[in-house]
Amino acid sequence: MSRTRSVNNAPLKPARRSLIALTVAVMACALPATSPYAVAAAANAKLAVGSTPVNTFIGTQDEGNTFPGASAPFGLIQVSPIADHYAGFRYTDKKIRGFGHSFVSGAGCWEQGGQLSVLPVTGTIGPGGDFDTAKKGTFDHKKYAAEFSHDGEVGQAGYFKVKLTSYGGITAESTALTRAAAERYTFEGNAATGHVLVNLGQANERHSVIGSEVKIVDGNSVEGRIVTRSFCGGAKYTTWFRMTFDQPVVAHGVWDDRAGWPGATGPSQQGEAKPHGVWLSFDLKNKRSVTAISAISHVDQEGARINLQADGMDGGKPLTFDAMKAKSQAQWQRELASVRIEGGSTDDRTVFYTSLYHALLHPMTGNDADGRYRGYDDKIHTAKDWTYYEYFSLWDTYRSQNQLLALLRPERARDIANSVLKIREQGGWLPRWGYANFETNIMTGDPVTPFMVDLWRFGALKGREQEAWTALRENAFGVPAHGIRPQGRSGNPSYLKNGFVQHDRSFISKGMDTDPHHGASSTLEYALADGSLAIMAKALGKTEDAQTLAQRAGNWKQVWDASVVDEPTGERGFPRPKTEDGKWFTDVGSSYDPRGDHGFHEGTAWQYQWLVQQDVPGLVAAMGGHDHALKRLDQFFDYPAVLADPNAVRKSWVVGPYSYYAQFRYNPNNEPDLHAPWMYTLMGQPWKTATVLRGAETLFTNGPGGVTGNDDLGTMSAWYLFSALGIYPDMPGSGRFLLHAPRFASAEIDLGTGKTLRIEAPGAKPGQRRFVQSVNYGGRAVERVWLDWEQIQAGGTLKYKLTSQPDTKGWGTRARDLPAAPAGMAR
Secondary structure, eight states: OOOOOOSOOSOOOGGGHHHHOBOOTTTTTTSOTTOHHHHHHHHGGGOOTTBOOOOTTTTSSTTOOOOOSEEOTTOSOEEEEEOSSTTSOOTTOOEEOEEESOBOSSOSSSOOBOOSEEEEEOSOEETTSSEETTSTTTTOHHHHOEEEEEEEEEEETTEEEEEEOSTTOEEEEEEEOSSOEEEEEEEOSSOSEEEEEEESSOOSTTOEEEEEEEEEETTTEEEEEEEEEOTTTOOEEEEEEEEEESSOOSEEEEEOSSOEEETOOOOEEEOTTOOOEEEEEEEOSSOOEEEEEEEEESSOHHHHHHHHHHHHEETTEEOOHHHHHHHHHHHHHHHHTTEEEEOSOHHHHHHHHHHHHHHTSOSEEOSOTTSEEEOTTSOEEEOOSSOOEEOEEHHHHTTTHHHHHHHHOHHHHHHHHHHHHHHHHHHSSOOSEEETTEEOOOSOSOTHHHHHHHHHHTTTTTTOHHHHHHHHHHHHHOOOOTTSSOOOSTTHHHHHHHSSOOOOTTOOOSSSOOGGGGHHHHHHHHHHHHHHHHHHHHHTTOHHHHHHHHHHGGGGGGGEEEEEEETTTTEEEEEOOBOTTSOBOOOTTSOOOTTSOTTOTTSOHHHHTTOOGGGHHHHHHHTTSHHHHHHHHHHHHTHHHHHHOGGGHHHHTOSOTTOOSSOOSOOTTSSTTTTGGGHHHHTTOHHHHHHHHHHHHTTOOSSTTOSSSOOTTTHHHHHHHHHHHTEEEOSTTSOEEEEOOOSSSEEEEEOSSSOEEEEEOTTOOTTSOOEEEEEEETTEEOOSSEEEHHHHHTOEEEEEEEESSOOTTSTTOSGGGSOOOOTTOOO
16 A cells, blocks of 8 residues: 556457446446435446446545546546545545646555646636735635535546536536546636636645746647655656647736736746646637646656647647547547456446556556656656556555556556666666656565566566566665665665564665565565565576575565464464564563554554465464464454355454554455465465455445555556456466456456457356356366466466355365475475
8 A cells, every 4th residue: 555558459349249338327226325425326327338337436535545537548647636635536525626637546645646736717817806816825726626516427437527516617527548638617607708727836735846837828828847746755856738728818817926917928937835827718608618638748848748749639739628538438448348247237347347447547658759758867768669657656566456467468568567677777776666757765675576577477578588687686685875766675784684674663764664664574575575586587597596585585484473472362473573683573661462563564463474475385384284374364354254244344354444553354455465365275275265355345346435445556456356357366476376266257358469368157246155166277177276377378268167155175175286385495
C-alpha cells in the first residue's frame, strides 16, 4: 500500500460478442435504493450496449484512492475532479474544486497529482464583482468550489460526467486519449457569459505547488508550466501544459497573490504556495457549451504542444468532444475485450471489468508523441519505436499487477522492462518507487528484483538478459553512492555481513522510508528477492552467484525467533527484528509482541511471517511441522468463521483501510500477505484457498467502497482478477501459476501473442463456494497444483471440474503435487 500500445486490435470473435455486449441496467439491484452507492451504480446503468461494464466510481471511497475521471489505457494525462481528499476525490465529498489533469490511481501517499485545476463558473469577474479582482484570495479553489450532484453522473472507461449545481448548473464532462484530453462544460442557466478558471497555484489537498508560469496565447489557448513537490515530500518536477478552446475568448485576465488583473495575458510567474491562474470568458448566446482540449508533458513546453497536435487535433482543428470520446471508448473496448468472462450477475461483471480497467492504467506513458522523455538524469532522451513508462510502485505491483501485464500485454511488458533499465542507466541505480522522473525512496525491501526477475522469466527481457543481470547484481551486492538519489538496498552493509538488516529507526534516509527503519520485514523482502535472483543467475550460468544468492534466500531464518510467544493464541516462533549488534529487539519496558509494528513496514510479524515463498518447507519446519503450520494458517484467516459465512471477513479481517498494526489476522487491505491464501495450496490443502478467496472477494463490490484498501496502481485489482480467473503467480522467478477454483464458469484470455487461454469451470457461480475435484489442461490431467509459464503462454483450454464439497485426500493434497523449494536453497 504505497503511500501509494494496444496489442489486441483484432475484431471480436462473433461467437463471443454476446459475452461483452453487456449493460449495467441492474447495477444497483443489490444496494438499498437510498444508498449513495446505489445512486452511482444506477447512473452508470446508462452504459451503451456493446460495452464492457466499468464503474469508475469503484474505489473512490474508504481509501481505495482511485480517481473517477477519464484516462486512456496507460495514459499520460487524466482529467478528474478535485475535492477535499488528498488523493483527489472521495465519493462523499460535497464540493468539486476543479478538474485536475494528472492523477495516480489508488496510491496511499499524499501529493498524487491533480495539478492544473480547471473549473467552469458564471458571474461577474472584475473589481467589486462576484469574483472581485480587487481582493486578495478571491481565486482560491477552496472558496469558489462548486457543489455537485450524484444524480446523472457517469463514470465509464474513457468518459466522465457530473453536474455542478452551483453557478446556475453546469454539466462537466471529460474524456482522454493517451496524450491529450477533452473537457466539455455545458452551462445550463441563463448566464450570457461563462468563465473557465485555470488554477496553477493549487492542486490536490496535499499536493504542493512550488512555482508556476502561465500565458494566454493565440486568442483561445493557454500554456505554461507547474512545478510541484510530489509523493510524500518527494523531489520537485515540472509539468508543462497547453489548453485550447473551441470558442473564442471574449475576455480574460490573470490572478496572483496580489489581486486579479483583467486583460492581462502574461507571461506571469509565481512562487511556492502563491495564488496563480487565469480566467477566460466565453459568449454563451449562441452556444451553451465550451470544450477545452488539453495536453501535458514532462519534457518541455514544445512537448505539450506536440502532444496536443498528435492526440487532440484533426486537420489543424481541435477534435470535437464527441469525436475524442468515441476514440477513447473504442480504445478501451479493445483493451477490455481481451478478457471475456461468462457467468455472474451484472454487478459481478462490473467488478471484474472495473478491476481490469484499473489494472491497465499504470504505469503511465512517459514519452511525448515525438518519442522524447525526461530521464532520471533530468536530461531529454528519445524512445524510438518503443514506449517509455513512468510511475513505478514496485513494492506493490511486483506481487500481482506486474504478472498480469506480462500475461495480457507482452509488448508493454517489454517496454516496461526496458524503461526500468533506462532509469538505472540514466539515474545511476534501479528504482524502488519511481514518480515522474525521480526516485521517491518510498517503501522498503527490494521490490525491483522480483519485479525484473519475473519479467525476465516471462520473456520481457529477451536480448537484454545480461544488462538486466548486471543491474540486478549491482543492486543485490552493493549500495548506491551517497550522491545518487536512489538508496537501493540501504540495509545491505548489515545484510551482507550478518545476514539480516538491522532495526535502526535513527538510520539516515534519503527519503521518508529506508530499510533499517523496518529491519525485520526488509530482511524477509531481501531474502525473497535473493531467492528469485538465484533462479535467474542459475539460468544465465552465473553458478557462483547463484549459490550465494540461494544461500542468502535462507536469511529469513536470521530474523526468526523460535522463542517468541503470541500470548493470546499460544503460537510460538515469529520473525523479529534484530539490532545492529545482533541482539533481538525489545521495546523499553515491555517484551516483544508479534502483533506490534516494530521492525515491520505496514504490517506485523503475524502478517509478514508468510513472506517466505522461496522456502515453504523451511517455513513449515520452523512453525513446528505441517499440522502446526496449517493450524496457524487457520488462526490467521479465522478459517472456521469464514467457512461458516464468507462475509465474516468484514469482522475478522477488516478493521480499517490502514489497520496494519496490532493485528494477527489476514490483512486484505495491504500487499505483504496478499499471497497468503495460496499458502494453503502450497501445504496441500487447496480447498481452504478456495474458501478464503471466496471470502476475500466479498470485499470487492460495485460501489465507491468496492476496493479493499488502496488499489495501489492496480495491484489490488490485479489480485482480484487472478483470484476470479483461477490462476495466481507463485514465487517471483519460478514461472509458476498456482491453480484454484475460478469464480466464473468460463473465461477467455487473449495473451497478446495471437493465442488464447480458455478457462472452463462448469458450475462455478460468483458467491457460491466450489472446490477443485480435478484439473485438465490440453486434454491431459494435471495432478500438480500449478502450470508453468510456458504452458500458460501456449494457450489452449484449462478445465476445472468442481464440486460443492472438498476432497481432503484428492487433487493437490499429495506432497509430489506441490512445488519444491528451488535447488540450493538453504535449509
